[in-house]
Amino acid sequence: MTFPELVQKRVSVRDYTSQPIEEQKINQLLDMGRLAPSAVNYQPWRFVVITSDKGRQAVYSCYPREWIKPAPLFILVCGNRDESWKRKTDNKDHLDIDMGIVIEHICLAATELDLGSCIICNFDTEICRASFNLPENIEPVAILSIGYPTNPDIFTTTPKKRKGISEIVLRESF
């Protein structure tokens, strides 16, 4: 699969079968995350892999939506603010940029393996912190729901709703 094909194929999936994800595929997702670039190569990410009933229930408590219930796998993607690069000139913390890149690496890797995924950020971070024992300096950035889509055609039939190039691109100057 070419990169344009992979990008076209990735879509937020919110309808999963409960079929467990093969351990080899879970490892592949984590490895593709591990290889993501980061500012100064600090790699400030941590991944909490959640497959147990107890863990999945805890995810539901931070993000109570019926559609996540069957998902067999969640990856809680966390960032370590103590490890992220802060630019000297203005102290800008680059954690969020690093995390966005690693999250998309994992979602694209999932897509390539015919796994549906959805990035979830609209969750209760306090419940999440308590449920998964996150230390103070570790920020829960996103929960990735992952599973085989109930309808595998979702990869090819979902229209892309995006702004046109002319709406977002400027040449030479804003």
Ligand SMILES: Cc1cc2nc3c(=O)[nH]c(=O)nc-3n(C[C@H](O)[C@H](O)[C@H](O)COP(=O)(O)O)c2cc1C
């Ligand atoms: C940073 C970020 C946060 C998101 N949070 C949620 C979320 O909490 N719940 C949800 O259902 N989708 C969430 N999404 C998925 C977006 O709604 C989705 O990516 C967007 O509508 C584009 O659709 P597509 O992913 O199918 O191309 C999030 C996506 C991103 C990038």
